[in-house]
Amino acid sequence: MTVAPREYDFVAARERLEAKPKSAGPKLGSLEDAAALVKDGDHLAIGGCLYSRTPLALVRALLRRRPTGLTLSRNLMCYEGEWGLVAGAVSKLVTSWMGIGLPWGLSRIQREFVETGRVEFEEWSHLGLGLRYRAAAMGVPFLPSLTMLGSDLMAVGGSKTIECPYTGRTVHAVPALFPDVALIHVQKADRLGNCRIDGYPHMDGDIARAAATVLVTAEEIVSEDEIRLHPDRTAIPGFLVDALAHVPYGSYPHECYGAYDAEPEHFTAYVDGILARGAAGVADYLQRYVYAPATHADYLALFGDARRAEAAARARMLTT
Amino acid sequence: MSVTANELLAVMGARELRNDTTVFTGVGAPMMASVLAQRTHAPRLTMMVEGGVIGPTWKPGELPISTNEMRAAYRAQMLPAITDAFLLAQRGFFDVGFIGGAQIDRHGNLNTSAIGGYARPKVRLPGSGGANDIISLCREVMILTVHEKRRFTERVDFVTSPGYLEGGDSRRRAGLLFGGVSRLVTTLGLFGFHPESRRMQLLALHPGATVEQVRENTGFEVVVSPQLTITKPPTEEELSILRMLDPRRQFIG
Numbered sequence: 001m002t003v004a005p006r007e008y009d010f011v012a013a014r015e016r017l018e019a020k021p022k023s024a025g026p027k028l029g030s031l032e033d034a035a036a037l038v039k040d041g042d043h044l045a046i047g048g049c050l051y052s053r054t055p056l057a058l059v060r061a062l063l064r065r066r067p068t069g070l071t072l073s074r075n076l077m078c079y080e081g082e083w084g085l086v087a088g089a090v091s092k093l094v095t096s097w098m099g100i101g102l103p104w105g106l107s108r109i110q111r112e113f114v115e116t117g118r119v120e121f122e123e124w125s126h127l128g129l130g131l132r133y134r135a136a137a138m139g140v141p142f143l144p145s146l147t148m149l150g151s152d153l154m155a156v157g158g159s160k161t162i163e164c165p166y167t168g169r170t171v172h173a174v175p176a177l178f179p180d181v182a183l184i185h186v187q188k189a190d191r192l193g194n195c196r197i198d199g200y201p202h203m204d205g206d207i208a209r210a211a212a213t214v215l216v217t218a219e220e221i222v223s224e225d226e227i228r229l230h231p232d233r234t235a236i237p238g239f240l241v242d243a244l245a246h247v248p249y250g251s252y253p254h255e256c257y258g259a260y261d262a263e264p265e266h267f268t269a270y271v272d273g274i275l276a277r278g279a280a281g282v283a284d285y286l287q288r289y290v291y292a293p294a295t296h297a298d299y300l301a302l303f304g305d306a307r308r309a310e311a312a313a314r315a316r317m318l319t320t
Numbered sequence: 321m322s323v324t325a326n327e328l329l330a331v332m333g334a335r336e337l338r339n340d341t342t343v344f345t346g347v348g349a350p351m352m353a354s355v356l357a358q359r360t361h362a363p364r365l366t367m368m369v370e371g372g373v374i375g376p377t378w379k380p381g382e383l384p385i386s387t388n389e390m391r392a393a394y395r396a397q398m399l400p401a402i403t404d405a406f407l408l409a410q411r412g413f414f415d416v417g418f419i420g421g422a423q424i425d426r427h428g429n430l431n432t433s434a435i436g437g438y439a440r441p442k443v444r445l446p447g448s449g450g451a452n453d454i455i456s457l458c459r460e461v462m463i464l465t466v467h468e469k470r471r472f473t474e475r476v477d478f479v480t481s482p483g484y485l486e487g488g489d490s491r492r493r494a495g496l497l498f499g500g501v502s503r504l505v506t507t508l509g510l511f512g513f514h515p516e517s518r519r520m521q522l523l524a525l526h527p528g529a530t531v532e533q534v535r536e537n538t539g540f541e542v543v544v545s546p547q548l549t550i551t552k553p554p555t556e557e558e559l560s561i562l563r564m565l566d567p568r569r570q571f572i573g
Contacts, residue, residue: 049371049388049402050386050388050389051386051389052371052386052388052389052390075402076386076388076449095447096447096448096449096450097446097447097448097449098446098447099446101385101386102347102348102385102386103385103570106443106444106445106446107446110444110446111443111444114441114444115440115441115442115443115444116440117439117440121444123433123447123448124448125448125449125450125451125452125453125456126370126402126406126448126449126450126452126453127403127406127407127410127450127453127457128452128453130402130403130406131403133403134403145410146410146456146457146495146496146497146498147406147410147452147453147456147457148452148453148456149456149482149494149495149496150456150479150482150485150490150491150494150495150496151452151456151479151480151481151482152433152438152478152479152480153433153448153452153479153480156438161495169495169497170494170495171495172495199390199393199399200371200372200373200388200393200399200402201372201399201400201401201402202371202372202388202401202402203401203402203403205401206401206403255389255390257390257393258390261390262389264385315390318379318382318390318391318393318394319390319393
């Protein structure tokens with residue numbers, strides 16, 4: 001059984017939230033200050049999905065602090081999982097699928113680390129993991145579901161079935177997952193942390209409610225009036241948020257709906273590095289793109305303005 | 321006109337879809353099959369993809385690589401949260417689900433997790449993604465796959481996505497009250513599952529394929545339906561729609 005009791009301890013999770021300030025005050029600070037709220041050994045839930053709206057600037061800022069013993073969970077695991085493993089920051093991954101995307105084949109990093117037993121890898125179905133976050137977002141220890149039943153996935157995380165008290169049917173009691181920290185990138189937020197998400201919601205609304213601490217980066221900081229003019233568009237209310245940083249191109253080279261497209265050629269170059277040199281390919285990449293750039297602006301300069309402008313133009317074409 | 325493996329899968333998959341129904345689809349051949357059905361005999365088919373997309377109108381030449389990127393959402397009717405998309409299937413709104421699989425057995429169980437022992441596998445595969453949910457929650461499921469011996473095995477190493485488990489009523493006994501694998505579409509033919517034993521059986525061969533070829537490329541004993549038929553080859557119209565959608569042949573090969 002690999003699910004830790006603290007992941008579904010709804011009483012402890014509730015007490016942790018009750019003890020925490022839930023301020024309507026300003027949250028806006030630096031990317032580095034936000035990343036500093038992560039402690040070694042924390043369970044981090046990563047927002048977005050695969051190469052979409054990934055909080056990559058937060059992940060890079062975090063890795064520069066050389067954390068250890070982290071657990072990462074994400075519905076479809078991408079760069080962040082491979083980087084965390086090669087950087088020596090991560091001891092456990094929780095996901096339903098791992099890779100860069102179908103054209104890039106199997107994740108050689110996942111293969112190397114799992115096949116040699118160097119990381120604990122806990123696999124759920126996509127909905128199974130979504131319901132774990134949803135149960136936590138609802139403050140309950142589990143949710144009944146009809147998914148994963150009969151499969152060998154039930155045993156991986158130690159899932160249990162229960163008999164429905166009303167119908168007598170067998171249902172999967174999907175255990176809650178209360179992460180320590182949620183890392184989320186959004187298109188717009190006001191300085192108080194009220195967040196607007198354009199396009200796909202993914203699972204970000206649930207992980208923001210499930211986690212004890214919520215770190216957000218935003219493409220754009222908008223006025224409080226702008227949020228109040230369209231309150232129906234607020235996906236995450238400000239009092240849930242602990243730290244906010246203004247980071248344009250905060251998911252790049254992953255995509256951010258409506259703002260910029262992904263850079264598949266960059267993914268290909270990254271994967272070619274792995275095909276040629278294995279984990280050392282990722283280590284080289286981390287040196288160049290994560291550890292060497294002193295600031296986010298230095299990071300973006302590695303790609304150049306023209307390339308980013310083209311990615312933004314493609315996003316406009318795809319969303320208008 | 322020569323036909324690629326993915327064109328054949330897309331055409332045969334499309335023909336299995338009905339008008340006025342819903343399909344939980346994926347990228348690649350399932351996506352091509354769904355759009356082809358919509359543009360031919362099933363204009364009132366609604367597609368959903370697991371990234372959280374309902375009713376997209378995919379742009380020819382800009383087909384999605386992942387189920388949650390901007391291209392997958394192009395001119396969609398709704399973008400629900402991922403969990404809510406799957407919950408529509410759990411509620412029973414999806415008639416058909418499409419999935420693929422690295423390894424499949426004679427009862428339609430799929431393995432996309434690990435080849436060899438699970439804890440220290442010989443090959444660690446990506447994982448379920450939404451396949452387990454689609455096969456558990458849709459009214460019926462169609463599997464599209466290239467027909468290769470290494471994929472067709474007596475018993476999968478790990479049941480990532482449950483077909484009929486050990487056959488008979490074992491799927492139902494596990495709590496999976498709904499659905500099941502109705503069709504397996506491969507590059508050699510169409511397969512169904514016997515209503516009682518739930519064993520895979522060959523229902524139809526694609527033009528040019530032989531029973532012998534199916535046997536050679538299957539790692540377990542092939543049961544052939546007494547009413548074995550031959551599928552109609554892809555038409556010019558079907559192929560031209562697929563090639564219009566994917567002019568750079570990213571997905572049709």
